[in-house]
Amino acid sequence: MQGPGLDELVRTKKFLFFGGKGGVGKTTMAAATAVWLSDHGYNTLVVATDPTVSLSSIFAQEVGETEITPIGTERNLCGLSINPRKALGMFQSRMNTMMDGFSTMFGSELLSTPCTEEIAAFDQFVSFMGDTEHDKVVFDTAPTGHTLRELSMPFDWSGYISNQIESRRELSEVLGFVYDEGMIDDLKQEKARYDAAVKALSDTDTSSFNLVLLPEKLPIDETERAVTDLGGFGIRVRALIVNEIIPQDAIRGNAFLERRRATQERYLNDIGTRFRDIPRAEVPLFDSDIYGLDALRKVGGVLYGR
Template sequence: MLLELAGSRRILFFGGKGGVGKTTVSAATAVAMAETGKRVLLVSTDPAHNLGHLFGREIGPSPVKLAEGLDGLELDPDRTVDQHLEEVTAALRRMMPAHLGSEIDKHISLSRDAPGMQEAAMLERIAEVVELKREYDLIVFDTAPSGHTARLMALPEMMSAWTEGLIRQREKADSFSAVLQSLSRDSSVGEKAFGDEPARQDEDRNSRIRRLLNRRKQRFAGLRETIADRRQTAFVIVLAAERLPVLETIELNAQLLRAGVDVAALVVNKRLPEGLQGFLAERKAQEEIHLATLHEQLAHIPRKDLTLAAHDVLGVNALRAFAAEF
């Protein structure tokens, strides 16, 4: 089921509660699809950096080769915020008068720890990565735990609306500025007060601001459109057959639906095998109770159960063997 889903999409998001095996399932899917001849990019947005541990090598913010046809990268939230704020600072310094430099630095410093800054910065990077789909046949995202992922999926529409509001405010300010400049040209006092050169500088600055805002609007709108397009994007929730992961999965599905994102599949990872006795047989029976709750709420979503592996799944060969169960 998973490989069929991956074969028919350009982008796959894997989400779910922490510790259920999202990284292993997403990485195994990426390895298996790369072996079919597809060019695949595996991306981790989880600050735990489990992707590097899984492949036994350092993986950073730029794509590195993990296997034939498979590249990987890790988006570090703190580093992403730093890079995002550096870019914003540079853009503001280009657009704003030089004497406001200290105010810009103060604003950026206060923004670093503002609520939602990490998600907004990460969203920018995800949008950049999604634009790489021209270079890859498939992009697989291993996302952070559920709450973070749900907020991230809702952000494109919110950021697009926010940027649209800024553009409208900018247009109002430009219209007001044009009236003042018109008045200044009709008044000898105005000519001395405003002058032609400052007016041209204001026009250039306003033009740069509009271009920047429109680029951001187009980027967020494009990401929102891509995420909501079922023909090219799918979201998979990975969970364990335990009470809390099941309840969190039901809530995550509801949050994603509110954000306009449909869940294409459920993967129940680490299922106990059949034929057990004693304590393990009791645990197996408990799994069935929790999965009955899952079925009652989300029976309409295709589900794949994966048996608990006897050994840790580490490295390309182990991931390839794990994917055989998909």
């Protein structure tokens, strides 16, 4: 690790986010971090917002999609995998209650925009940004592009809803519909929830957004774009985790591994140049799959110390 210790970073922040390109090991790093924190006495919740991954697989046990699930025999570790389709049902139910009577008049258009399912998942994610039950909340986020869309869409969606309501004021009056100003107030409160969530993401006192990458060209390029794009939301990347580095002592004269490691070295130097101001940690390529608490503890030991 270069710069401040990564263990200090996770000890001092309430919300820990792990993002990056698909397939670089975000879930592994998030799960390993959650286990490490739990082992060190923190009441920890790990939340997966990526619909393509499974906390159940990496923890080798069932992890709920609607209810928070205890993990292992640890008394202070639990998890939840947000399922966008199930989140959509809860989101629609809440919105229908909030806008009762309005959708009867205007149909279901307001809850059937192309990105509603993603907004619903983000809406559930937002609820955990107000968590008061856990010492630490670890987020395994969707691939970077998806995460950035989720950060921007709630505001586009909120604006869309407000515009729809405003544009139909006159129509509602013509049709004799009694317009409820409380609906706009409710929508303003929804917007405020999203504003607060993104503000919490950018609050370096409480949150840390970390990116995982491989020592390869495409992940490095995407990481560079992500650092810039996240900066546009006021979110500063606090640490990089470079995953799957071939250990030197595993090469043992193997020409193929020597070439691969030499290539990785070039990319590690590139990472050091491009992201010189961001602390980083390096995680070796392990000789077996990483799943289950014991394996995750090995990764946590590398990241944060034993």
